[in-house]
Amino acid sequence: MVEHKDVHEEILLAPIAQTGPGFYWAVAGLAVFILWGAIAYAVQFHQGLGVTGLQQPVSWGFYVTNFVFFIGISHAGTLISAILRLSKAEWRRPITRMAEVITVMVLFIGAGQILIDLGRPDRMMNVIRYGRYQSPLLWDATSISAYLTASVVYLYLPMIPDIAVLRDRLKKRKLFYSVLALGWTGTEHQQRILNRAIAIMAVLVIPIAVSVHSVVSFVFSMTLQPMWHSTIFGPYFVVGAIFSGIAALIVAMIVFRKAYGLEPYLKPIHFRYLGQLLLIMALLWFYFTFSEYLTGYYGAEPEEMKVFWAKFIGPFWPFFWAMVLCNFVIPIACLARLSQRTVGKVLIASLSVTVGMWLERFIIVVPTLSFPRVPFPEGVYSPTWVEWGLMAGSFALFALFYLLFTKLFPIISIWEIQEGRETGLKEVEERLLTYLPDEAEANILAVSTRGR
Amino acid sequence: MVLEQEREKSWASLPQVSPRWRRNLGALLGFGVLIFFLALRLDPLRGWQAYLINFLFWGGMAQGAVVFAAIYHVVGGKWGPSVRRCGEGMVAFLPVSFALFLPLYFTLDSFLSPARDLNPARGAWFDPRFIFVRGGLGLGLMTVLSLFLVYYSVRLEVGWAQERKLRPRRWLYEWITDGWQGEEVESQRCQRGMDVLAAGVLLAYSVTYTFMAFDLIMSLDPFWYSSLFGGYYFISTFYLGLAGLAVACVLVQGRLAPSAVTPSQLSDLGRLLLGFDLTYVAMIWSQYVVIWYGNLPEETQFIILRVWTMPWAIFSWSVLALSVFIPFVIFLSQQAKRVPKMVFAVGVLIASGLWLERYVLIVPSLWHSDSIPLGWVEIGVTAGFFGAFGLSYLFFLGRFPIVPFAPSGAQSAVLEIKGGGERAVKV
Numbered sequence: 001m002v003e004h005k006d007v008h009e010e011i012l013l014a015p016i017a018q019t020g021p022g023f024y025w026a027v028a029g030l031a032v033f034i035l036w037g038a039i040a041y042a043v044q045f046h047q048g049l050g051v052t053g054l055q056q057p058v059s060w061g062f063y064v065t066n067f068v069f070f071i072g073i074s075h076a077g078t079l080i081s082a083i084l085r086l087s088k089a090e091w092r093r094p095i096t097r098m099a100e101v102i103t104v105m106v107l108f109i110g111a112g113q114i115l116i117d118l119g120r121p122d123r124m125m126n127v128i129r130y131g132r133y134q135s136p137l138l139w140d141a142t143s144i145s146a147y148l149t150a151s152v153v154y155l156y157l158p159m160i161p162d163i164a165v166l167r168d169r170l171k172k173r174k175l176f177y178s179v180l181a182l183g184w185t186g187t188e189h190q191q192r193i194l195n196r197a198i199a200i201m202a203v204l205v206i207p208i209a210v211s212v213h214s215v216v217s218f219v220f221s222m223t224l225q226p227m228w229h230s231t232i233f234g235p236y237f238v239v240g241a242i243f244s245g246i247a248a249l250i251v252a253m254i255v256f257r258k259a260y261g262l263e264p265y266l267k268p269i270h271f272r273y274l275g276q277l278l279l280i281m282a283l284l285w286f287y288f289t290f291s292e293y294l295t296g297y298y299g300a301e302p303e304e305m306k307v308f309w310a311k312f313i314g315p316f317w318p319f320f321w322a323m324v325l326c327n328f329v330i331p332i333a334c335l336a337r338l339s340q341r342t343v344g345k346v347l348i349a350s351l352s353v354t355v356g357m358w359l360e361r362f363i364i365v366v367p368t369l370s371f372p373r374v375p376f377p378e379g380v381y382s383p384t385w386v387e388w389g390l391m392a393g394s395f396a397l398f399a400l401f402y403l404l405f406t407k408l409f410p411i412i413s414i415w416e417i418q419e420g421r422e423t424g425l426k427e428v429e430e431r432l433l434t435y436l437p438d439e440a441e442a443n444i445l446a447v448s449t450r451g452r
Numbered sequence: 453m454v455l456e457q458e459r460e461k462s463w464a465s466l467p468q469v470s471p472r473w474r475r476n477l478g479a480l481l482g483f484g485v486l487i488f489f490l491a492l493r494l495d496p497l498r499g500w501q502a503y504l505i506n507f508l509f510w511g512g513m514a515q516g517a518v519v520f521a522a523i524y525h526v527v528g529g530k531w532g533p534s535v536r537r538c539g540e541g542m543v544a545f546l547p548v549s550f551a552l553f554l555p556l557y558f559t560l561d562s563f564l565s566p567a568r569d570l571n572p573a574r575g576a577w578f579d580p581r582f583i584f585v586r587g588g589l590g591l592g593l594m595t596v597l598s599l600f601l602v603y604y605s606v607r608l609e610v611g612w613a614q615e616r617k618l619r620p621r622r623w624l625y626e627w628i629t630d631g632w633q634g635e636e637v638e639s640q641r642c643q644r645g646m647d648v649l650a651a652g653v654l655l656a657y658s659v660t661y662t663f664m665a666f667d668l669i670m671s672l673d674p675f676w677y678s679s680l681f682g683g684y685y686f687i688s689t690f691y692l693g694l695a696g697l698a699v700a701c702v703l704v705q706g707r708l709a710p711s712a713v714t715p716s717q718l719s720d721l722g723r724l725l726l727g728f729d730l731t732y733v734a735m736i737w738s739q740y741v742v743i744w745y746g747n748l749p750e751e752t753q754f755i756i757l758r759v760w761t762m763p764w765a766i767f768s769w770s771v772l773a774l775s776v777f778i779p780f781v782i783f784l785s786q787q788a789k790r791v792p793k794m795v796f797a798v799g800v801l802i803a804s805g806l807w808l809e810r811y812v813l814i815v816p817s818l819w820h821s822d823s824i825p826l827g828w829v830e831i832g833v834t835a836g837f838f839g840a841f842g843l844s845y846l847f848f849l850g851r852f853p854i855v856p857f858a859p860s861g862a863q864s865a866v867l868e869i870k871g872g873g874e875r876a877v878k879v
Contacts, residue, residue, distance in 0.1 A: 232679035287658050287662075
């Protein structure tokens with residue numbers, strides 16, 4: 001048992017203990033995009049939002065699209081980690097940490113998009129100074145702050161035993177790890193308290209996460225703009241968020257599996273299960289999209305139909321049909337047959353969904369503003385290099401944060417893997433036995449005794 | 453050998469349904485038919501209203517329970533094969549439900565003509581023939597897919613029993629085992645069949661029930677529409693199926709096959725109900741808050757009439773109390789979910805609330821008098837549907853084992869973990 005533990009620690013701590021040239025190359029590559037984004041932001045800060053493609057009537061473009069997209073991705077942590085923890089799914093163990101890290105990182109990046117979109121970031125204070133409780137914008141700020149706080153705590157708690165391992169085994173950053181380990185020694189009492197705290201946070205974080213994306217959707221659906229004022233938006237946004245979150249998680253898993261040699265932990269079966277989840281979410285997403293457009297067609301309201309046709313056959317048709325291709329056709333083609341659900345195909349489906357979900361956010365935000373209900377002139381939106389730069393910089397910053405995290409903390413939870421090996425099988429067996437009538441249980445015990 | 457004995461036992465202990473149950477249910481059915489025809493002579497609108505509510509309620513309950521069985525198969529569930537079988541049993545009502553859809557043709561025109569006259573822009577949506585054809589096709593497809601899903605689920609067991617001559621040769625068993633090629637081949641064949649059909653049932657369910665929500669409920673109001681209504685309705689119907697399943701499991705465990713459903717399984721079913729309680733109320737809230745905030749007259753009139761105007765407000769708030777608040781409070785307790793009487797009571801409460809939900813969604817759109825149409829007609833028609841539902845369910849329970857011996861059951865899983873599974877199966 002001790003040998004197993006040492007082997008786990010050695011493999012999972014390797015990325016922290018040693019740093020190869022690949023890391024520096026990756027950082028350098030990301031830094032190029034981040035620099036581009038920084039220059040773009042400096043120009044926008046200095047000259048104002050006039051340097052972007054945002055104007056009347058389309059005053060929300062890439063930034064708000066990115067905001068909704070990133071906040072959506074943050075649902076990876078909630079679904080995979082909290083739900084799988086609560087349902088005691090054993091296969092979650094190597095995945096939860098990766099998911100939780102995504103949540104925290106993208107929440108920072110997502111919230112940052114609003115600061116960028118405001119032009120003058122000091123205006124963010126107006127939400128606090130002049131916030132009106134009737135405004136979905138205030139609801140947004142409140143729920144995202146709550147979600148960020150809960151997610152940071154939920155990421156940190158299961159890290160404590162691993163941080164203690166880092167404190168004890170690594171020679172560098174001793175003080176940093178000692179402070180974060182909170183004096184963890186792994187006593188039964190500490191373990192009991194930790195398990196309880198994790199369970200409480202897992203329960204708390206689910207409704208908060210669901211409320212976050214419902215509230216993000218309210219920013220659109222509470223207005224009377226055509227194709228925004230739609231009752232389906234709350235669940236539709238939540239489904240889309242979970243969908244894109246799973247896709248982003250799979251991509252991250254495959255990248256770090258390859259980069260850090262984590263194949264013994266992230267096995268094909270994990271990708272099969274996540275692929276199945278992605279497939280279910282693809283079907284659900286398609287259902288909600290179908291329902292949304294079908295009802296719009298049923299309502300046949302003239303202003304709505306203008307936006308409807310602009311998406312189907314008008315100026316936005318390439319984005320709309322690319323969205324359907326990426327979010328439905330490609331994932332179904334890659335994932336529908338269990339026997340062909342390989343890691344490669346799951347990766348293709350996930351990349352496709354990531355692109356498709358960004359397009360979905362874009363197709364929600366921009367066409368409606370191009371055809372407003374009030375008598376503004378209709379207009380098109382064309383992003384400038386500033387918006388492209390800030391978008392590239394945001395994605396690169398997220399990747400860099402993630403990468404740096406993996407150099408500071410183990411990206412797979414060491415103690416949870418160990419716990420699974422020691423007690424997981426027994427727990428599953430005990431749980432299964434409670435589902436059997438007493439007599440059948442006795443028979444099984446008899447069979448297994450004879451077998452031995 | 454142990455599993456062979458288990459299988460024999462599961463066939464030997466088929467529930468013996470008392471003839472008194474059948475007589476009582478038959479009497480309820482007869483009473484319902486009589487009341488319905490009386491209502492058609494005296495007050496046709498009221499008769500048809502009650503018929504539509506009950507058609508949606510009982511058909512939805514049966515379909516929701518079969519959808520549960522399909523989901524159980526798709527996700528590879530191992531925790532409750534007997535719960536799954538209790539759900540599969542409700543498939544027996546689906547052909548009856550399909551047949552009960554057909555008479556609606558005679559009333560769709562009268563239901564939809566006021567909406568058609570007031571809002572001609574929606575044209576084809578309110579065409580009763582179009583609605584009847586697409587509704588019939590959807591329901592027919594759902595019925596066929598559901599029946600074949602359950603067919604493949606029981607085929608292995610029936611074939612095994614027929615090979616050993618454990619059951620009398622009945623036409624039903626003969627039909628189910630037609631072309632039987634031995635357990636090994638059939639095991640794979642049934643698994644493949646269920647894989648395809650379970651996915652088919654889930655896909656068809658979402659589309660069919662979305663259209664049913666549009667065609668048989670939303671269309672009754674000339675102006676109101678909500679993009680979430682289809683999704684809301686199929687979640688509500690699935691929740692209804694789970695509530696019906698909870699009641700059925702307790703009845704089966706208490707009256708027909710003791711120990712078939714364990715307290716752990718009831719507890720898990722209770723958790724599912726709690727989860728869908730929250731999903732259901734999230735759907736209600738998502739729909740309500742957007743309409744309230746938008747404050748558009750064509751949207752708010754539907755809500756104000758039902759939630760803030762008497763007498764309908766009483767029904768709407770009762771729905772929330774019965775289907776959401778009370779079950780939520782009770783099922784917060786871990787212990788309550790393990791007590792059969794409690795699970796039964798909560799199942800009945802949720803189902804009653806969802807019957808009222810269908811009532812309050814349908815009736816205010818059609819009924820424009822000051823009185824409340826809730827009395828002997830509604831009770832009689834509901835009793836008739838209950839009789840038909842109960843008889844169908846008993847038909848299934850009397851013919852197939854409650855504890856299936858599917859290879860993916862908890863029993864096999866435990867044996868696999870213990871390392872004795874393969875040996876035990878081969879003995």
